[in-house]
Amino acid sequence: MQLSFSPAEEKIREVAREFALKEVAPLAEEIDKQGRYPMETVQKMVKVGFTGIGVPEEYGGSGGDEVTKAIVVEELAKKCGSTAAILSIQGILAQAILNFGTEEQKQFYLPQLTSGGKIGAFALTEPNAGSDAGAVRTRAVKDGDDYVITGTKCFITSGGQADYVLVFALTEPAKGLRGMSAILVAKGTPGFSVGKVEDKMGIRASETVELIFDNCRVPQSNLLGKEGKGFSIAMILLDGARIGVAAQALGLAQGALDESVKYMKERSQFGGPIARLQGLQWYIAEMATKTEAARWLMYRAASLKAQGLPHSKEAAMAKLNASENARFVTNLALQIHGGYGFMTDYPLERMLRDAKITEIYEGTSEIHKVVISRAVLG
Ligand code: COS
Numbered sequence: 001m002q003l004s005f006s007p008a009e010e011k012i013r014e015v016a017r018e019f020a021l022k023e024v025a026p027l028a029e030e031i032d033k034q035g036r037y038p039m040e041t042v043q044k045m046v047k048v049g050f051t052g053i054g055v056p057e058e059y060g061g062s063g064g065d066e067v068t069k070a071i072v073v074e075e076l077a078k079k080c081g082s083t084a085a086i087l088s089i090q091g092i093l094a095q096a097i098l099n100f101g102t103e104e105q106k107q108f109y110l111p112q113l114t115s116g117g118k119i120g121a122f123a124l125t126e127p128n129a130g131s132d133a134g135a136v137r138t139r140a141v142k143d144g145d146d147y148v149i150t151g152t153k154c155f156i157t158s159g160g161q162a163d164y165v166l167v168f169a170l171t172e173p174a175k176g177l178r179g180m181s182a183i184l185v186a187k188g189t190p191g192f193s194v195g196k197v198e199d200k201m202g203i204r205a206s207e208t209v210e211l212i213f214d215n216c217r218v219p220q221s222n223l224l225g226k227e228g229k230g231f232s233i234a235m236i237l238l239d240g241a242r243i244g245v246a247a248q249a250l251g252l253a254q255g256a257l258d259e260s261v262k263y264m265k266e267r268s269q270f271g272g273p274i275a276r277l278q279g280l281q282w283y284i285a286e287m288a289t290k291t292e293a294a295r296w297l298m299y300r301a302a303s304l305k306a307q308g309l310p311h312s313k314e315a316a317m318a319k320l321n322a323s324e325n326a327r328f329v330t331n332l333a334l335q336i337h338g339g340y341g342f343m344t345d346y347p348l349e350r351m352l353r354d355a356k357i358t359e360i361y362e363g364t365s366e367i368h369k370v371v372i373s374r375a376v377l378g
Pocket residue numbers: 124125130131132133134155177178231232233235236238239312361362363364367370371
């Protein structure tokens with residue numbers, strides 16, 4: 001048994017850490033305050049190869065696997081939850097096409113989504129289909145060689161920026177979730193528009209929008225995978241995406257812990273650095289231990305996925321644990337910083353706000369308990 005990273009993985013961590021320090025950290029506060037999608041950083045991530053992780057080079061990718069991707073997301077999240085979330089979600093569409101696409105689809109979409117700078121989004125959630133993802137109402141009706149899509153999706157990450165969106169719609173409504181299909185829709189297709197742009201508590205720079213499909217006509221060749229298999233495709237993709245959220249949560253926790261250690265050594269009260277106060281030392285001990293536990297649960301799930309082994313339960317466990325830990329650690333880190341932590345001059349309040357969503361998106365903690373308990377109880 002080995003619980004360590006390979007030299008190649010250590011190298012990518014170094015690259016990601018430097019990128020986070022130079023390119024991500026300086027913008028984190030501004031893009032949070034303005035709620036601005038950092039397209040310039042995204043395009044830099046394209047250049048450095050982060051958007052191509054997990055996709056073979058023959059399709060424009062940069063290779064690597066789920067562990068590689070988790071390392072990069074963790075490092076970015078230490079400095080900016082929004083940027084980490086953007087990279088994480090960008091990878092889902094590429095994974096969808098890599099795993100379920102035809103050769104033609106792979107050759108057309110993957111180079112664009114990896115090294116080509118195009119943005120992807122995943123549109124499953126609807127106003128009445130959140131945790132109950134099978135309750136999707138959006139329809140895709142066959143008409144000649146086309147599908148005509150009608151419905152509204154909400155809370156779609158990067159949806160307004162996306163050049164391509166994977167839309168989950170009912171092709172056979174009578175079959176419920178077993179009549180759901182996954183269909184690719186390109187930006188600019190008539191009938192496809194962006195609705196409400198959400199004003200959020202956290203990850204404010206990762207744009208979250210409503211997408212409207214009003215008699216949106218796309219060729220049937222845009223179907224991804226088999227007709228009627230959309231729900232299973234969504235669930236498989238979410239299993240992977242949950243590892244990405246766990247990596248974001250881990251990065252946020254580690255980032256907040258790092259800030260706390262630094263602050264406790266610098267901040268002087270009662271005649272010396274507050275690092276010598278046992279009450280705060282115990283906070284640090286607890287934060288560090290729980291974060292280390294979250295780290296290995298997450299990397300184990302990532303490693304299982306990278307090996308092509310079942311990982312649904314492990315991804316749910318990793319995400320449940322890492323997200324609760326992120327809230328716990330960022331909250332204590334803010335507490336350690338006292339009044340300064342509450343001020344926007346310090347990153348702590350942003351980290352706490354960014355951490356909260358990790359307990360909600362890509363499946364709430366309660367949904368993960370459903371997934372885990374079903375797997376454990378059989
Ligand atoms: N991998 C592959 N297939 C899966 C799967 C998985 N992880 N989970 C479920 N499926 C398949 C099942 O095997 C079943 O297939 P069959 O039709 O062949 O029997 C089908 O999907 C329906 O599964 P199930 O009966 O478990 O569906 P439920 O309605 O009970 O829903 C939960 C299961 C609650 C787990 C699901 O709705 C869910 O994950 N909800 C949260 C959605 C979410 O994360 N939203 C966030 C979106 S992004 S912000």
